[in-house]
Amino acid sequence: MKIAVIGAGAWGSTLAGLVRENGHDVSIWSRRSERSLNDTIANAELVISAVSMKGVRSVIEQISTPIPAIVTATKGLDSQSGSDQALPLLPSQVWQSAFAKSAIAVLSGPNLSKEIQQGLPAASVVASQDQTLADQVQRAFSSSRFRVYTNSDPLGVELGGTLKNVIAIAVGACDGLQLGTNAKSALVTRGLAEMIRLGTTWGAKSETFYGLSGLGDLLATCSSALSRNYQVGFGLAQGRSLDEILTNLEGTAEGINTSQVLVRLATEQGISMPISTQVDRLLRGEITPQLAVNELMQRDSKPEG
Numbered sequence: 001m002k003i004a005v006i007g008a009g010a011w012g013s014t015l016a017g018l019v020r021e022n023g024h025d026v027s028i029w030s031r032r033s034e035r036s037l038n039d040t041i042a043n044a045e046l047v048i049s050a051v052s053m054k055g056v057r058s059v060i061e062q063i064s065t066p067i068p069a070i071v072t073a074t075k076g077l078d079s080q081s082g083s084d085q086a087l088p089l090l091p092s093q094v095w096q097s098a099f100a101k102s103a104i105a106v107l108s109g110p111n112l113s114k115e116i117q118q119g120l121p122a123a124s125v126v127a128s129q130d131q132t133l134a135d136q137v138q139r140a141f142s143s144s145r146f147r148v149y150t151n152s153d154p155l156g157v158e159l160g161g162t163l164k165n166v167i168a169i170a171v172g173a174c175d176g177l178q179l180g181t182n183a184k185s186a187l188v189t190r191g192l193a194e195m196i197r198l199g200t201t202w203g204a205k206s207e208t209f210y211g212l213s214g215l216g217d218l219l220a221t222c223s224s225a226l227s228r229n230y231q232v233g234f235g236l237a238q239g240r241s242l243d244e245i246l247t248n249l250e251g252t253a254e255g256i257n258t259s260q261v262l263v264r265l266a267t268e269q270g271i272s273m274p275i276s277t278q279v280d281r282l283l284r285g286e287i288t289p290q291l292a293v294n295e296l297m298q299r300d301s302k303p304e305g
């Protein structure tokens with residue numbers, strides 16, 4: 001297949017490597033490429049977008065050629081949408097609104113790019129309402145070291161990968177404060193409950209969040225110092241400023257933008273997101289990591305659920 005990958009960051013380069021290894025004809029575009037974006041994607045049967053959320057709209061605006069099928073691997077929420085109770089758009093929805101006729105799939109899962117680049121085994125999920133596309137993408141990526149499942153709940157798959165980044169910041173802070181394994185397990189579990197509460201209110205299936213793109217990615221991101229989101233939380237707990245952390249961070253931590261968009265809308269909609277709310281306050285410099293822990297521990301007693 002002729003495949004074009006947009007974005008030559010950590011994830012775009014890794015994804016390009018996976019499909020190239022499977023014998024596909026792969027071209028990759030970045031802002032530093034000499035070849036234009038439109039030339040790069042012309043005649044591609046599949047376009048894979050792995051740009052960070054802040055680049056999605058600007059990339060789309062540059063495209064003037066039709067695209068038959070798009071796979072988006074971005075994990076974020078669009079900050080230009082989602083006011084007055086309207087839901088913020090997910091990356092696939094931004095693509096779909098610009099390319100109404102294109103088939104769209106999302107790729108998400110516990111996929112720390114550095115481990116995949118080292119050749120370590122991993123699994124992922126491709127979700128689409130178009131089963132033919134999901135099957136095609138599954139075949140394009142599957143190998144003895146990259147196992148791909150299909151899923152028919154793209155909204156749940158995309159939200160899982162997006163929301164877990166906020167929880168990973170919380171867990172990074174928990175580890176930075178050396179609060180122990182019990183606290184970390186509680187955060188991950190209650191974080192998942194929060195993801196499911198919001199996700200199902202927004203229309204995703206609860207069971208999707210127990211799969212690779214939800215719980216799977218939550219576990220990967222919350223247990224690895226390779227995660228940029230985890231590193232942000234860890235650094236804040238060690239007393240470093242967000243500016244200093246971002247200056248030294250290798251790559252994008254989507255949870256920062258996601259928490260802002262998410263918490264604003266969850267508050268408007270009356271959806272309880274206590275962990276995400278404390279992460280948002282922490283990132284805004286409104287609270288210290290230790291005070292955020294105190295606030296979470298001293299919330300009103302309630303049944304689990």
Ligand SMILES: NC(=O)C1=CN([C@@H]2O[C@H](COP(=O)(O)OP(=O)(O)OC[C@H]3O[C@@H](n4cnc5c(N)ncnc54)[C@H](OP(=O)(O)O)[C@@H]3O)[C@@H](O)[C@H]2O)C=CC1
Nearest residue numbers: 007008009010011030031051052055074075112113251252
């Ligand atoms: N790294 C990982 O392990 C994984 C990352 N992801 C997700 O993939 C996305 C990209 O992550 P990653 O590659 O790690 O991040 P990097 O920081 O390594 O790369 C950022 C990417 O976004 C592009 N980009 C950023 N701003 C713009 C802009 N204004 N216009 C156009 N392009 C822009 C960059 O383009 P350019 O190439 O031109 O510099 C680059 O390709 C994120 O949403 C992330 O959550 C998902 C799974 C795993």
Ligand SMILES: O=C(CO)COP(=O)(O)O
Nearest residue numbers: 109110111112227228229
């Ligand atoms: O999404 C990821 C792993 O699945 C990458 O996590 P970070 O963006 O936190 O590095």
